[in-house]
Amino acid sequence: MGVVCLQGSILRDSGKKGNRTDMKTVTVRNLVIGEGIPKICVPLMGDATGVLAAADKVKKTHADLVEWRIDTDPEAECVEKTLKTARALRDILGEMPLLFTIRTKEEGGNMAVSPKLYCEMNEALIASGYIDLVDIEYLKGKSVRDGLLRSAKVKGVQTVLSSHDFEKTPDGKEMIQRLCSMQQAGADLIKLAVMPKCDEDVVELLKVTWEMKIRHPDTPVISISMGKKGALSRLGGELFGSCVTFGAYDKASAPGQISVEELYEILGKLHG
Numbered sequence: 001m002g003v004v005c006l007q008g009s010i011l012r013d014s015g016k017k018g019n020r021t022d023m024k025t026v027t028v029r030n031l032v033i034g035e036g037i038p039k040i041c042v043p044l045m046g047d048a049t050g051v052l053a054a055a056d057k058v059k060k061t062h063a064d065l066v067e068w069r070i071d072t073d074p075e076a077e078c079v080e081k082t083l084k085t086a087r088a089l090r091d092i093l094g095e096m097p098l099l100f101t102i103r104t105k106e107e108g109g110n111m112a113v114s115p116k117l118y119c120e121m122n123e124a125l126i127a128s129g130y131i132d133l134v135d136i137e138y139l140k141g142k143s144v145r146d147g148l149l150r151s152a153k154v155k156g157v158q159t160v161l162s163s164h165d166f167e168k169t170p171d172g173k174e175m176i177q178r179l180c181s182m183q184q185a186g187a188d189l190i191k192l193a194v195m196p197k198c199d200e201d202v203v204e205l206l207k208v209t210w211e212m213k214i215r216h217p218d219t220p221v222i223s224i225s226m227g228k229k230g231a232l233s234r235l236g237g238e239l240f241g242s243c244v245t246f247g248a249y250d251k252a253s254a255p256g257q258i259s260v261e262e263l264y265e266i267l268g269k270l271h272g
């Protein structure tokens with residue numbers, strides 16, 4: 001543990017003492033991600049009827065964007081039905097950005113899916129014109145992720161390369177390497193969610209996030225320390241350099257999520 005030295009090296013070596021960073025931003029519809037208050041993303045879970053009803057309600061909250069967790073839909077494998085729901089979702093959301101996510105079992109989600117179906121579902125949604133962002137799991141491998149990154153680019157869909165560890169928090173060096181590899185793969189946003197076992201794990205994730213902001217600011221980062229212990233990582237993104245925070249509406253999609261309205265209030269207060 002402890003590969004990242006916050007006070008001593010990062011600030012001095014980078015010559016970036018103070019608030020300056022060259023963090024890039026990503027604009028999705030009217031939403032600028034990567035500057036100011038972290039954007040609040042509300043996951044939508046369950047079957048099509050539940051997702052559409054929740055979308056209608058979430059639209060009236062302070063959410064900035066929504067994540068559609070298709071892996072929580074028992075009929076997710078029917079691509080035709082998913083496209084129909086995507087269209088209805090688009091109509092409800094209007095200009096609110098929509099992130100499409102298949103969170104697979106390997107990464108803590110609900111769907112055991114072959115690489116072939118993973119690609120087919122994502123390709124269909126990318127081509128549909130109904131989604132704005134797509135989550136691509138980094139560990140699905142180079143050919144899967146490169147193919148999807150390419151298709152998304154062609155269709156103007158923005159990409160979130162993601163990596164999750166629901167068991168532990170890897171050491172700082174490994175987390176930096178993972179984030180840098182995802183950055184080099186060419187995603188628009190990169191996301192790392194890990195589980196803390198102790199207080200130091202939370203601090204380590206925050207330090208890693210900070211190091212990315214100072215040393216590797218070319219891609220906006222989303223970082224999460226999950227569970228109750230990691231709450232600070234869902235609130236302190238403006239300082240540490242995490243540009244999106246996931247907040248629950250009625251159902252949390254991961255341990256430790258804070259409700260959307262509570263998040264809105266606290267983020268506003270922290271922003272001052």
Ligand SMILES: O=C1C[C@@](O)(C(=O)O)C[C@@H](O)[C@@H]1O
Nearest residue numbers: 043101193224226246253254
């Ligand atoms: O990757 C993430 C982050 C998350 O796991 C969280 O901890 O808030 C929630 C997921 O829905 C999302 O896809």
